[in-house]
Structure formats: C-alpha cells, structure tokens
Amino acid sequence: MGHTDEDRRVTDFFQPFFTDAAFWGKVAYQGVWWGGFRTIDVSDPRRPRVLSEVDCGVFQGDIGVWGDLVFRSVDSPVTATNAQQTCANDSPAVLAPAGGFEGIQIFRVKDPRRASARDLVTVVGTDCGSHTHTVVPDLRNGRILLYVSSSGAAPEYAATRFGNSCSAEHGKFQVVEVPIRAPQRARVIADVPLGRSADATVANDCHDIGVLMNQGRRLAVCAGDVAVLFDITNPAAPRFLRSFSAPGVSSWHSGQFSYDGRVAVMGWEPGGGVAPECEAADPAVNKSIFFFDTRTGRLLGTWQLPRPQSATENCTIHNYGIVPTARRDVLVTGAYQAGTWVVDFTDPRRPRTLAWTDPPSYDPANLTLAGAWGSYWYNGHIYETNITEGLNIYRLRHPAVRGARWQPFLNPQTQLGPVR
Incomplete structure (x- = not known):
C-alpha cells in the first residue's frame, strides 16, 4: 500500500x-x-x-x-x-x-x-x-x-x-x-x-513477554531459556502456572497467544537474527513457529517457513502479532530477509500459510543485517517495521481476517480484548 x-544500510551495531x-x-x-x-x-x-x-x-x-x-x-x-x-x-x-x-x-x-x-x-x-x-x-x-x-x-x-x-x-x-x-x-x-521447569532447568531471564487480557483470560508467557506461563489476574503480581519447551530449542525469543488463551505461540532466534538460518539445508526447528497447549504445556504442532533463503539473507522467525478476531486464529510475522508471513493456526496441528512477501536479498554478495524486524495487523493493514527500509504497509484480502476488530492502539506483545 x-x-x-x-x-539505512547497517554496517555495525552503533x-x-x-x-x-x-x-x-x-x-x-x-x-x-x-x-x-x-x-x-x-x-x-x-x-x-x-x-x-x-x-x-x-x-x-x-x-x-x-x-x-x-x-x-x-x-x-x-x-x-x-x-x-x-x-x-x-x-x-x-x-x-x-x-x-x-x-x-x-x-x-x-x-x-x-x-x-x-x-x-x-x-x-x-x-x-x-x-x-x-x-x-x-x-x-x-x-x-x-x-x-x-x-x-x-x-x-x-x-x-x-x-x-x-x-x-x-x-x-x-x-x-x-x-x-x-x-x-x-x-x-x-x-x-521465573521458577524451574519440570527437569529442574532454571529459567534465568525473558527475551520477550507476551500478554493476553481478553474476556476473563489473563495470561503472560516469558520467552526465555524455557517458556514460563503466568496467571496475571492480578497484573501486578503474576502467578507461576507451568513451564515448557521443545526439543532443539535452546532459548525462546517471542511468545503470544490465541485470543481464547488455549494456544501459546512461541518462536526463537537461532543465530541471534544476524545469521542465515533459513537455508534449505538448515534443520526445520531453526525456521519454525511452535504451538503449545496452555493448559498442559504439550506441543500441538509447528509451522515451518516454506521458502528457503540464501546464504546472504539473515533469517529467523522474529516478532509477530495475532490478528484480533474470534473467527480464526491468524498470526502475522516478520522473518528478517524472508519478509512478512501470514499463518492460520486455527488447527495448530495443521497450520497453513495464507500470504507472504519474500523480497530478494538486500545484498546478494554479502550477508548484512536487513529485513522485517516485526509485522503486525492493525486496523485492516499489515505494518512491517523494516530494519533498513522504515515502515512498509500491506493490505491483505482474505476471508480469514474478515471482520477483525478495529483497535484504537497496538503495542507489541500485548493482546487486549474483547474480540468477536
């Protein structure tokens, strides 16, 4: 749009x-x-x-x-x-x-x-x-x-x-x-x-914290060494519920929820966001989003980035948001140089891709930091905050997002209801 x-080409982190x-x-x-x-x-x-x-x-x-x-x-x-x-x-x-x-x-x-x-x-x-x-x-x-x-x-x-x-x-x-x-x-x-996981692993810190406050469901999830779920009925005093993780994931990066609170949506960042972790030969766990049952911590399913990236494209699943609708469970995610992706996880065992953008490598000769830092649905459009390009805005025409709630504001990691 x-x-x-x-x-703004990135040559160092200053x-x-x-x-x-x-x-x-x-x-x-x-x-x-x-x-x-x-x-x-x-x-x-x-x-x-x-x-x-x-x-x-x-x-x-x-x-x-x-x-x-x-x-x-x-x-x-x-x-x-x-x-x-x-x-x-x-x-x-x-x-x-x-x-x-x-x-x-x-x-x-x-x-x-x-x-x-x-x-x-x-x-x-x-x-x-x-x-x-x-x-x-x-x-x-x-x-x-x-x-x-x-x-x-x-x-x-x-x-x-x-x-x-x-x-x-x-x-x-x-x-x-x-x-x-x-x-x-x-x-x-x-x-x-943060407490300890079932195998006594200490959760030392959080990278991101996802929060859901919708129709009586008040949950937070710390994306850290393990994923740690909290009841935030009293938001000033989160109460530990359980922790969970997945084989091959060393530390979580991002966490959110389905709007009914039944599914925790988790992602991680192998290579720290600066490495090409989405090449065809890379393991699926490096380029996936994970869906967990919040009541049990059981892994329900995963979605894998379907388009391989090159050795000059930094890539992992990075920041994402959940479309505010009760009709379907749909997320929008930025994946660095893999662009922006829209995924329907209404059935978390069989998530499916709805739409995507995958631009060419920012620099085909050299690996450099670039691409979609995060992508969010906000009032009928997808806003991609891009490391070098600033703000890119897309329109998505798809029945899965029809009737999504109009929001007066939006903060990363915060989901506020109600949605219908």
Whole structure:
C-alpha cells in the first residue's frame, strides 16, 4: 500500500536503524536501535509520513505507547547521573562497562509532530536492563505496568544510582509501575521469579513477554531459556502456572497467544537474527513457529517457513502479532530477509500459510543485517517495521481476517480484548 521509502544500510551495531513499532490512533511510533524513536502519520496507509525524529538513547530501542506516554527500552549501561544524560549516545569506546543506567525511558509526547528529547520525563533503572518491555494497562488503579525483559544477565555490576544492578543469577523479570497522571513517579514495584521447569532447568531471564487480557483470560508467557506461563489476574503480581519447551530449542525469543488463551505461540532466534538460518539445508526447528497447549504445556504442532533463503539473507522467525478476531486464529510475522508471513493456526496441528512477501536479498554478495524486524495487523493493514527500509504497509484480502476488530492502539506483545 505504502512505505516511508528509506535505505539505512547497517554496517555495525552503533547506527540508527529501525526496530519495533507501536501504534496510537493514526500515529506509529517506531523504535530506533541507536538513537531514540520517531513518529509517523499513518492516517493514509498509501502515504505514511514521518512527523518527527527523537534522538535519545542507545540500543535496543523497542517502543511502547499509552496515550501521550511513550516507553523506550535501553539494554546497555550508559554513563549518566540524571534522566536527560541517558539521551547521550555513548560511543563504543566510552560505554560504561558496569554500573551505568539501563532500563526504561519514559517520554510525554503531547504533540507527535514535534516530539523531541525534551519530552523525556524520567527513567527507571531495571536489573540487567530492558531488552524489550510489554505494556500492561491497569486502568482501575490509574497506572500502566511494564513487564521488563532483560534477555541476558551481562555485564554484571552492583546497584547504581538509578537502582539497577545485574547478576548472572538473574532468574526473574521486573514490573515497572507508571502512574498515568504522574509518570515522573514511575518505579519498579515487583520482581517476578521465573521458577524451574519440570527437569529442574532454571529459567534465568525473558527475551520477550507476551500478554493476553481478553474476556476473563489473563495470561503472560516469558520467552526465555524455557517458556514460563503466568496467571496475571492480578497484573501486578503474576502467578507461576507451568513451564515448557521443545526439543532443539535452546532459548525462546517471542511468545503470544490465541485470543481464547488455549494456544501459546512461541518462536526463537537461532543465530541471534544476524545469521542465515533459513537455508534449505538448515534443520526445520531453526525456521519454525511452535504451538503449545496452555493448559498442559504439550506441543500441538509447528509451522515451518516454506521458502528457503540464501546464504546472504539473515533469517529467523522474529516478532509477530495475532490478528484480533474470534473467527480464526491468524498470526502475522516478520522473518528478517524472508519478509512478512501470514499463518492460520486455527488447527495448530495443521497450520497453513495464507500470504507472504519474500523480497530478494538486500545484498546478494554479502550477508548484512536487513529485513522485517516485526509485522503486525492493525486496523485492516499489515505494518512491517523494516530494519533498513522504515515502515512498509500491506493490505491483505482474505476471508480469514474478515471482520477483525478495529483497535484504537497496538503495542507489541500485548493482546487486549474483547474480540468477536
């Protein structure tokens, strides 16, 4: 349908390429790996228009939004003594080796057309940083909760002036409370232990945390060393239910649910997203999505990427979202240089491909980081946040998504109902 028509070639990991995206009304908020985020007018999907660029902070830059509040993840210690100094983009030579700030930046963006680093309200240090975060509304208590994923427990350091520390024995995720009317009072309110799997494997951290809040089903799943399922009837105090995994998967990357809560949808990232893991000779487990029964943790089935990629295309199943409809169970996923895919998993034992885009290799002569970071269904269109290209927008005409719920906002990893 439309695109922002850009090309930000990635030569190292200290550059402002694009990461995840969130939506509020007709504005998209797109994270920037090394630099901040930007706002995009998507009122006309044929002509998305960049409104502002905010230069503030280092990687990973994943983004969340609630009203005029914008949340951004920082997953590397940076030298700072106050909130505004976290905007400084430390060069690789002066990155704080230990004891610097990492965690959540909170902005109040009253006008997306004029967003800037001056909109930074406060920061909240979180243990081992925030690789990404999940927005969990708790409106009865006038607050937004953020489930913070640390991804990895490194580097180790003692508590900083921002309250964050990092230990190799992490074993938890943290809950940050953001009062909607007083975001400057945001703070960590809980450590949530991840527990042990049936074979006594310790779940040390979460890469992503998927959340479902729909018609009485309130679940969260930590995608980490093992997948850990929680009851979040009280969203400020998640309660451990069970854990599960699959043969050949060393650590989970992403997790979501069918909207009825019966199926957990899990993916992982062999090669860290920078390797060509979808070649014809690669094992199926490297290029699959996994479907589990949430009541038992039993593996129900898998979907395998059906089109082999070349040795110059970084590829795994990366970030995805579930189409908000009760008619079918349908997901949309980005797969780096394999593009965007739409999968019907209404029968998780026999999932099927509905639609796809698979562009040619970004650089046929060299392996380089590029492609679809994440792809999401939002109000009748598929929005692909692309590492080098910015935002690509597609229309899908298929009966499986007919009647999908119109949403006033969308955050990665957060599924809110009801759907019909």
